[in-house]
Amino acid sequence: MCLALAAYLAQVLTAICVEAPMFGGGRKAELPTSVFVVGYFGCALWSIGVTGSGLSLVGLFLMIPALECARASAVLQGGWRRELIVGALLAVGVAWTLVSRSPAALHVGIGVAVAAAMAIRMPPRWTRFVRPRGSQWWVVLETVLVGSVQPVAMSAAYGGLGAGAAAGLKFVLSVTNIISPVLYFLRLRLLARRSARDIGLACVLLVFGCGSIVLAQAFGVFKLIFGPTWSSVSLGMLCMGLGWKGLSAGTTIPFTSLRRAGNGAVVLTVRLIATGLFIGASVIAVRTVGTVTGVLTGFAISEAVSWALFGFAAHVFVGTGADTDAEEGAA
Numbered sequence: 001m002c003l004a005l006a007a008y009l010a011q012v013l014t015a016i017c018v019e020a021p022m023f024g025g026g027r028k029a030e031l032p033t034s035v036f037v038v039g040y041f042g043c044a045l046w047s048i049g050v051t052g053s054g055l056s057l058v059g060l061f062l063m064i065p066a067l068e069c070a071r072a073s074a075v076l077q078g079g080w081r082r083e084l085i086v087g088a089l090l091a092v093g094v095a096w097t098l099v100s101r102s103p104a105a106l107h108v109g110i111g112v113a114v115a116a117a118m119a120i121r122m123p124p125r126w127t128r129f130v131r132p133r134g135s136q137w138w139v140v141l142e143t144v145l146v147g148s149v150q151p152v153a154m155s156a157a158y159g160g161l162g163a164g165a166a167a168g169l170k171f172v173l174s175v176t177n178i179i180s181p182v183l184y185f186l187r188l189r190l191l192a193r194r195s196a197r198d199i200g201l202a203c204v205l206l207v208f209g210c211g212s213i214v215l216a217q218a219f220g221v222f223k224l225i226f227g228p229t230w231s232s233v234s235l236g237m238l239c240m241g242l243g244w245k246g247l248s249a250g251t252t253i254p255f256t257s258l259r260r261a262g263n264g265a266v267v268l269t270v271r272l273i274a275t276g277l278f279i280g281a282s283v284i285a286v287r288t289v290g291t292v293t294g295v296l297t298g299f300a301i302s303e304a305v306s307w308a309l310f311g312f313a314a315h316v317f318v319g320t321g322a323d324t325d326a327e328e329g330a331a
Contacts, residue, residue, distance in 0.1 A: 002057060002060060002061075003060070003064075005061070006060050006061050006063075006064040006065065007064065007068075008147055008148050009061060009064070009065045010064050010065040010067075010068035010069070011068075011143050011147040012065075012140070012143055012144055012147065013035070013065040013066075013068070013069055014065075014068055014069050014072045014143075015139050015140050015142075015143035015144075015147075016131070016132060016140055017029070017031055017032060017035060017069050017073075017129075018031065018069060018072040018073055018076070018188075019072075019139050019143075019188075019191060019259075020132040020136040020137070020139040020140055021130070021132075021136065022191050022192055022259075022260075023135065023136045023138065023139050023259060023262060023264065024135060024136075024259075024260070024261070024262030025260050025261075025262070026136070028076045028077070028192055029130065030073065030077075030123045030127045031069055031070060031073040031123065031127065032127050032128060032129035032130070033122075033123070033126045033127050033128075034128075034129050035065075035066050035069050035070070035129075036066065036070065036118055036119075036122050038062050038066055039062060039063055039065075039066025039067060039069075039070070039114075039115075039118050040066075040115055040118065041059075041062060042058070042059045042060070042061070042062025042063030042064075042066060043059065043063050043111040043112070043114050043115040043118075044059070044111070044115075045058050045059030045062065045063075046059030046060060046063050046107055046110065046111045046114075047059070047107050047108050047111030047112065048107070049107060056107065059111070063111070063114055066118060067114050067117065067118060070117070070118045070121040070122070071121070071184075072184075072188055073121065074086070074121045075184070075185055075188045075189065076188055076189070076192055082120055082121070085120060086117045086120050086121065089113050089116050089117055089120075090113050090114070090117055092113065093109045093110050093112065093113025093114070135262060135264055138264025138265065138267070138268060139259070139264065141264075141268065142264070142267060142268045142271055145268070145272065146268075146271045146272065146275050149275045149278075149279065157169065157282045157285075157286055157295050161286060161290065161291075161292070161295070162290075164232050165232070165290070165291060165292050167229060167232055168232035168233050168237065168292045169292045169295060169296075171222075171226065171229075171230060171232070171233045172233055172237050172238060172241045172292065172296065173241065175213060175222060175233075175238065175241075176213070176238070176241040176242055176244075176245050178209060178213060179205075179206055179209040179210065179213075179242070179245055180245070182202055182205045182206050182209060182249075183202075183206075183245065183248060183249055183252065185198075185202060186198065186199070186202040186249060186252050187252050187255075187256065190252060190253065190256035190257075190260075191256050191259055191260065193260070194256075194257065194260070199253065202249065203249070206245075206246060206249060210242045210245075210246065213238060213242060214235070214238065214239065214242070217233075217235050217238050218235070233292075234293075236293055237292050237293055237296060240293055240296040240297055240300060241296050243300050244296060244299045244300040244303055247300060247303040247304050247307060248303055250307045251274075251303060251306050251307040251310055254307070254310040254311045254313065254314035254315075254318075255267065255270075255271075255310050255314075257314045257318050258270075258310070258313060258314050258317060258318060261317065261318045263313075263317045263318070266313050266317050267313075270306075270309050270310055270313050273306075273309060274302070274305075274306035274309060274310075277302040277305055277306060278299065278302045278303075278306075280302070281295075281298030281299060281301060281302040282295065282298060282299070284298060285297065285298035
């Protein structure tokens with residue numbers, strides 16, 4: 001629950017510091033230095049705290065939003081070599097935690113790795129905080145209203161399924177989240193400008209990622225990693241989960257087009273409708289089918305409808321000629 005709340009705060013902070021300045025075709029803002037300072041303080045509190053203590057909770061709520069903002073800013077600014085180093089550092093921190101299996105390793109290892117990741121991503125000069133202005137507040141309002149709903153809908157799905165099915169759903173979502181960084185990359189890059197190259201790269205990475213997950217399932221890799229409890233997950237469940245994630249990539253393209261055009265009220269309206277569809281699909285699937293495949297099918301159907309709604313809205317309010325060839329070829 002605490003991790004979900006920290007993730008929600010990270011969404012809101014990223015909307016304020018990173019996404020809002022780009023609304024309506026605005027500039028890519030550098031992350032305020034104050035965000036990094038707060039993040040370092042959070043890493044320190046997390047490192048000296050113990051699991052469940054007040055210090056560690058405060059540290060978590062400061063550390064995770066700062067890390068997420070730094071990641072978003074880094075995606076926009078480019079620098080894939082730097083991101084490889086950051087990924088390696090975080091992987092080492094997680095690996096040390098898994099190997100040592102002690103609370104001290106969890107806190108010190110993760111805290112040091114996150115602080116190092118933020119230090120590598122930190123801009124070379126001091127930058128001040130600039131609050132959103134005018135229509136940029138649409139982005140913040142949209143994130144505040146919609147960002148907390150999907151975790152609640154997921155919790156409802158978990159609660160409506162039996163213990164075994166809920167565990168299977170959690171496994172599927174955990175594994176399919178492997179391709180989430182690709183979706184995150186696509187979203188942020190397209191919020192800055194339309195780029196056929198970025199869309200093509202994301203599609204290639206999605207196909208590669210989905211194919212790797214299917215092959216890993218076919219060869220029993222996940223059963224080896226997660227043990228006998230993985231037996232509740234079938235190939236059909238994984239394919240349906242991957243299909244849902246893949247459809248969300250399609251939704252991203254018209255969504256970002258509306259954002260770049262400055263249609264904040266339209267984006268908010270469509271996202272609220274899409275969120276209602278997602279919640280409705282969760283409830284209907286749990287009550288009528290009651291299986292993981294049924295729930296994931298409901299998610300995929302609601303995502304497909306959301307794609308159609310965003311596509312229609314982009315056609316009406318942006319038009320087919322809004323993204324020029326010059327934008328598509330931009331670096």
